[in-house]
Each structure stands twice: as structure tokens, then as C-alpha cells.
Amino acid sequence: MITARWWRGPRRSCTSRGLGVPLPGARRLDVVPRTRRNPRYAAFLGTGAVVGLVAAIVLALGPGSGVDDPRRLLAYLCALLAGLGALLGGAIAVILEGRKR
16 A cells, blocks of 8 residues: 655744654644546547447458448448447446446
8 A cells, every 4th residue: 555644734844954853743644545446437438439440340341241332331330339339338337337336
């Protein structure tokens, strides 16, 4: 565990002649830094959207797509699967946040 020690006392210098001796009346406080326990929603949404885009590219340009214009299919699939991937990523983040409580 990382701890930071702070001296709380008068506004003037906390040491006497730079020797590291606290001023009279100063109190030592142990402060433990807090870590973020909630998921970062933007990261989950972005990752889901990227996974959806990759899936769309594989489905549209892969062998056996059998369409005349793969660019139109790619555009539709990118819009659909990126949105679904972001939605799925957001749902996973909400589930993970619910487990932490």
C-alpha cells in the first residue's frame, strides 16, 4: 500500500533549518491514495464499437459475401455492428459496475 505523509501545522516552513524536524504542534497524517473502482464507460463503448467495425469488415469483405457492391454492404454493416458493439460494451460496463457494489 502506498502512503503519503503530510505535515499539517503553521503556514510557515514545516522544518526547522531544513533538518526534517517538524514544528511544534504539527500533526502527521497518513493519506492513502484512492483508486478508481468504476469502469470507464468511454473505453468500453469505444472497444465495443471497434470490435463491431472489425466484424463488419470481415463479414462484408470476406469470402462468400456474394454481393455486387460490397461497399454498400460494408457501410450498412459498419453502422449496424458498430452501434450494437457499443451497446454491448456499455451493457458490460454497467454489469461490472453492479458487481462492485
